[in-house]
Amino acid sequence: MTAGPRERLIDGAIDLVREHGVHGAGLAALLDRSRASRNSLYQHFPFGKGELVEAATVVAGERMSAVIAKVTATGEPAQWLSALTGWWRIGLEASGYRAGCPIVGAALAESEPAVQAAAAAAFADWTRRLAHALAGTGMPVERAESLAGFVVSALEGAIIQSRALKSTRPLDDLETTLAPLLRESNRREHPAGSRSDG
Numbered sequence: 001m002t003a004g005p006r007e008r009l010i011d012g013a014i015d016l017v018r019e020h021g022v023h024g025a026g027l028a029a030l031l032d033r034s035r036a037s038r039n040s041l042y043q044h045f046p047f048g049k050g051e052l053v054e055a056a057t058v059v060a061g062e063r064m065s066a067v068i069a070k071v072t073a074t075g076e077p078a079q080w081l082s083a084l085t086g087w088w089r090i091g092l093e094a095s096g097y098r099a100g101c102p103i104v105g106a107a108l109a110e111s112e113p114a115v116q117a118a119a120a121a122a123f124a125d126w127t128r129r130l131a132h133a134l135a136g137t138g139m140p141v142e143r144a145e146s147l148a149g150f151v152v153s154a155l156e157g158a159i160i161q162s163r164a165l166k167s168t169r170p171l172d173d174l175e176t177t178l179a180p181l182l183r184e185s186n187r188r189e190h191p192a193g194s195r196s197d198g
Contacts, residue, residue: 013056022109061122072133
């Protein structure tokens, strides 16, 4: 099914914010990337670029939430981390390290409070999802929430460094350092022989 103008505008905004941030994503570039007219923009987003970027931030956040939900549906926490870092390695390498996380770009848009709030909501949702999954392994809720927040922060920092360094080494370092912590936390909650398969 061919994407309509609204979907193209949202996808184009996500791509540009990933590459240039909110303020670097000019209106002309947004329209060009989206193959949409100015009339289409204002038809679907009457308040203009700010409203479009807010909607794009919400959609980008939901897409990553879906990735997290899929990753955490099976396996152990260290495997979830490996899947997430692997997902970002592929994306960064495919873009030549030009495209990072659109939610980071939105989070830095101080002059666009609604966009920044959408970024905050996305980060909070990712953290909630990870915390819920960690708690589902038997980890105490408070510990799960803290660890989930740390994973999100560490992953986003590694993505930023990877873009700057043009290397996935920060993601490799993240996985190497954090995976043992996740495995240890999981073992602590499930000592050998205590975890049921049912």
